[in-house]
Amino acid sequence: MKIRGIFYSSLLTLLLPLAVWAQEPADCLSCHGDKELKKDLADGKTQTLFVEQKDYLQSVHGNLSCTSCHTGITASHPQDQPGKVDCGICHAQETEAYKKSIHAQAFEADPSASPDCLRCHGTHQVQKSGSEKYKKTAVDQCGECHADYRRTYFDTYHGKVVSLGETKDMPLCWDCHSAHEILPMADPQSNVSKERVLATCLYCHPDANTKFAQYNVHSDKYSYKNDPISFWTYFVMVLIVFFAFGLWVPHTILWFIRDWLENRKKKKNPETKPPAESGGGA
Amino acid sequence: MSETAQIQTQAHSGQGEEREILRLSGYQRFIHLLVVIAFFILTFTGIPLKFHDWAWAKLIIQALGGYEVARYLHRAGAILTFLYIFLYFAEVAYRFIIKREKGLFWGPDSIIPRVEDITHVVQMVIWFLIGGKRPKIDRWAYWEKFDFFAEAWGNFLLGLTGLILWFPAFFTRLLPGFAIGMSTIIHGIEASLAVCFIFFIHFFNAHLRRAKFPMDMVIVTGRMSMQEFEEDRPAELERVKKDNALFWHQVPPASPALAKVGKTVGLILLALGLGISVCITYSVFFDWISRLIRFIS
Numbered sequence A: 001m002k003i004r005g006i007f008y009s010s011l012l013t014l015l016l017p018l019a020v021w022a023q024e025p026a027d028c029l030s031c032h033g034d035k036e037l038k039k040d041l042a043d044g045k046t047q048t049l050f051v052e053q054k055d056y057l058q059s060v061h062g063n064l065s066c067t068s069c070h071t072g073i074t075a076s077h078p079q080d081q082p083g084k085v086d087c088g089i090c091h092a093q094e095t096e097a098y099k100k101s102i103h104a105q106a107f108e109a110d111p112s113a114s115p116d117c118l119r120c121h122g123t124h125q126v127q128k129s130g131s132e133k134y135k136k137t138a139v140d141q142c143g144e145c146h147a148d149y150r151r152t153y154f155d156t157y158h159g160k161v162v163s164l165g166e167t168k169d170m171p172l173c174w175d176c177h178s179a180h181e182i183l184p185m186a187d188p189q190s191n192v193s194k195e196r197v198l199a200t201c202l203y204c205h206p207d208a209n210t211k212f213a214q215y216n217v218h219s220d221k222y223s224y225k226n227d228p229i230s231f232w233t234y235f236v237m238v239l240i241v242f243f244a245f246g247l248w249v250p251h252t253i254l255w256f257i258r259d260w261l262e263n264r265k266k267k268k269n270p271e272t273k274p275p276a277e278s279g280g281g282a
Numbered sequence B: 001m002s003e004t005a006q007i008q009t010q011a012h013s014g015q016g017e018e019r020e021i022l023r024l025s026g027y028q029r030f031i032h033l034l035v036v037i038a039f040f041i042l043t044f045t046g047i048p049l050k051f052h053d054w055a056w057a058k059l060i061i062q063a064l065g066g067y068e069v070a071r072y073l074h075r076a077g078a079i080l081t082f083l084y085i086f087l088y089f090a091e092v093a094y095r096f097i098i099k100r101e102k103g104l105f106w107g108p109d110s111i112i113p114r115v116e117d118i119t120h121v122v123q124m125v126i127w128f129l130i131g132g133k134r135p136k137i138d139r140w141a142y143w144e145k146f147d148f149f150a151e152a153w154g155n156f157l158l159g160l161t162g163l164i165l166w167f168p169a170f171f172t173r174l175l176p177g178f179a180i181g182m183s184t185i186i187h188g189i190e191a192s193l194a195v196c197f198i199f200f201i202h203f204f205n206a207h208l209r210r211a212k213f214p215m216d217m218v219i220v221t222g223r224m225s226m227q228e229f230e231e232d233r234p235a236e237l238e239r240v241k242k243d244n245a246l247f248w249h250q251v252p253p254a255s256p257a258l259a260k261v262g263k264t265v266g267l268i269l270l271a272l273g274l275g276i277s278v279c280i281t282y283s284v285f286f287d288w289i290s291r292l293i294r295f296i297s
Helices: A002-021 A025-032 A053-058 A092-100 A102-109 A117-121 A131-143 A147-153 A157-163 A175-178 A197-202 A208-212 A228-268 B004-013 B026-050 B053-062 B067-098 B115-130 B143-166 B179-210 B226-232 B233-244 B255-297
Strands: A039-041 A047-048 B019-023 B221-225
Touching: A025 A053, A025 A092, A025 B026, A047 A208, A092 A102, A131 A175, A131 B226, A147 B067, A157 B026, A197 A208, A228 B143, A228 B179, B019 B226, B026 B053, B026 B067, B026 B179, B026 B255, B053 B067, B053 B255, B115 B143, B179 B255, B226 B233
Parallel strands: none
Antiparallel strands: A039 A047, B019 B221
């Protein structure tokens, strides 16, 4: 009994500083839950320090403490300088893969021109990457920078089905391009390079062949220069539409007007032959 | 006359009743029914895919029970289409080879266009513009012939591109990879054209014009009243009378129950078809105008 009492009290004593260190989100939110909380940046702009509690609790990180990511927060906060969030603490594999990507190279050159982890995954509202919620926003996410590729993706069967809300069997951007280790097409190591694109198609289409993989998934029917085949196909089809309706819309309108005129004439002179009681007109 | 025996028995059994003209055989009406069923399935499962970013398209897919249902229904519609194409050509072959029917591919009873059709178009346009006499139309009017060949062309193009999109891996063994992209473009535009053409132009020509409004029952009953026959197909009536063959075309009226069911179903489909065509037209115009505005600014 006595021994057990000592054990519990010492355990409690040991855990006490830990509890202070690993602050509960509620403690941080007592200040960061304020929408007005801002920080003046060096370049004269202000940055909001507000955290939406609901977003955070519903995120995949909702059960972590703030300090799991925001390391280096000391007792003197907010006077201290907390370090940059390092996703690699937990997600080492993804971070390493990202570092090889074209995104990482471009980010080093100009952080505003290329995404880091946060740009794609968001901050406090980060979702599980396989979740429906994340999938639904994924294409728009990439489309923020790659607008033309987003548009042409939705020209394909893959994109149309996703747009109708069915993401189960349909590939999103990262299913072909990979998520973290994105490389340019010209790089033979890329998932969509000439050398490896067939293997990428085969992942879902087990009967795919070389010519199947040569199909340009992002073919652009509006681009006369880059994609003459799609452009001319589209052009000819639009001509056929104009031809068909150019002939028949005037025909239909003229017929409607003539019917109306004839009917008015018949109403004026009822002595002439009565109109045919046809078609069971209601 | 393919229907001679049938007409003869019908004609004899219905002595004394008011006679109507049999214009479409039971087989022809059955094929048209298959066309209608397949066309509606394909339209309502396929068109939402092309107009995927519009709320009405998402609504249709939800109403059908999700995309999974729509994709299998679309393929069922495709199989039905191939079935009616086969049944159509089987009948043509039967009438040509076994019954040795004359005038199947030429002459006034054939669906193949003739020189007279051009004359009719000109006469019709003159009638539209200044009135007077309507062209004397024979068995098939030029607008019906156009409908027929538009449907045939659409079936060929949509069937071929549809098969490529259904079995892309198989077809790219024979065709280059860009055939998939081409098929996507062709299938979507041709389908939208076909749907709008059927529901705006064909529906007006066949059902919605004043003489037939709101629905021409000939497609359900196969029959036309004598008066309507005289007004609508004067050249055929003249020809039939000259051959002393009017009796062989006359049948007793169809059962009122059939007409009632046909009219109810027909009018529901008419409303559905016009509805989706209005959605398509609105979406296409909205897209083009917004693109034009973006282009100018």
